[in-house]
Amino acid sequence: MTATKPRGYTPGQLTVHADPPALHAVTRTLKGAGRRIALVPTMGALHDGHRELIRHARLAKGASVTVVSIFVNPLQFGPGEDLERYPRPLEADLEMCREEGVELVFTPGVEDMYPAGADTTVSPGALGDEMEGAVRPGHFAGVLTVVSKLFHVVAPDVAYFGEKDYQQLVLVRKMARDLDFPLDVVGVPTVREDDGVARSSRNAYLSAADRPRAAVLQEALRAGASVSAQGPEAVLAAARAVLAREPALELDYLELRDPDLRPDVRQGKARLLVAARLGTTRLIDNITVQLEI
Ligand code: AMP
Numbered sequence: 661m662t663a664t665k666p667r668g669y670t671p672g673q674l675t676v677h678a679d680p681p682a683l684h685a686v687t688r689t690l691k692g693a694g695r696r697i698a699l700v701p702t703m704g705a706l707h708d709g710h711r712e713l714i715r716h717a718r719l720a721k722g723a724s725v726t727v728v729s730i731f732v733n734p735l736q737f738g739p740g741e742d743l744e745r746y747p748r749p750l751e752a753d754l755e756m757c758r759e760e761g762v763e764l765v766f767t768p769g770v771e772d773m774y775p776a777g778a779d780t781t782v783s784p785g786a787l788g789d790e791m792e793g794a795v796r797p798g799h800f801a802g803v804l805t806v807v808s809k810l811f812h813v814v815a816p817d818v819a820y821f822g823e824k825d826y827q828q829l830v831l832v833r834k835m836a837r838d839l840d841f842p843l844d845v846v847g848v849p850t851v852r853e854d855d856g857v858a859r860s861s862r863n864a865y866l867s868a869a870d871r872p873r874a875a876v877l878q879e880a881l882r883a884g885a886s887v888s889a890q891g892p893e894a895v896l897a898a899a900r901a902v903l904a905r906e907p908a909l910e911l912d913y914l915e916l917r918d919p920d921l922r923p924d925v926r927q928g929k930a931r932l933l934v935a936a937r938l939g940t941t942r943l944i945d946n947i948t949v950q951l952e953i
Pocket residue numbers: 701702703704708709710712713820821822823824825848849850851852858859860861
């Protein structure tokens with residue numbers, strides 16, 4: 661064993677870890693040898709959106725080792741949500757990681773992350789109860805708890821999150837700042853299907869009839885962004901008009917906020933965010949909007 665090749669790590673090869681202390685020992689040794697650690701947290705069922713995060717991690721400046729975590733986190737699912745039926749194609753996921761040159765994958769079991777009696781959680785603050793948090797109570801406490809544990813286990817220098825889950829990205833960034841995690845949180849633009857629908861592991865749930873209807877979310881956001889020069893009310897009205905054209909869509913929220921998700925944005929850079937249900941499938945999306953200064 662050398663300083664750069666601890667047990668449980670072989671350069672250029674994929675090693676899978678399920679045990680948190682074992683992975684921690686590996687990343688600590690690699691960091692001690694001057695390697696940067698990049699983390700891409702996922703729930704698996706990897707698609708081109710995740711691939712993009714991995715590529716950003718792999719291509720980042722400075723010699724880095726990329727860790728992809730694959731863990732369907734029960735804490736972030738509410739009662740009646742899709743925890744049990746969430747897809748778990750582990751072999752295909754590992755194959756994608758191999759293709760992308762990932763060297764470390766973390767696949768803990770629920771009991772590894774939450775041993776019996778573990779009931780300490782991270783509280784997200786007020787933003788955690790808004791938008792996604794209003795529809796999915798406790799969701800962001802579950803997300804931040806698992807992300808903080810991943811940050812402790814992996815000790816990354818940098819972690820990558822998708823803009824597709826924009827509120828999650830903002831809350832993780834805020835947690836890293838508020839709780840003094842010494843790392844950079846990097847947001848990666850949303851990867852879309854040809855018709856503009858954001859790639860998501862949950863798109864697989866959509867019925868053949870609902871699949872084309874999902875594109876209306878992105879159309880609505882683009883319609884809103886296209887009238888940004890006319891001010892926030894015009895942006896919201898244009899997006900709402902497009903959403904209203906699709907009767908199968910049940911809107912959870914449509915919000916225009918500043919880049920840190922503070923409400924009442926009047927000018928400058930903003931985010932338009934939407935969430936809706938098509939049948940039993942929830943879809944979310946967002947777009948950047950430049951309001952007149
Ligand atoms: P998930 O496995 O759904 O928890 O997602 C893991 C990470 O991948 C999160 O940071 C997501 O925001 C990100 N992600 C999921 N879908 C996309 C997408 N279409 N484009 C970019 N990032 C994505």
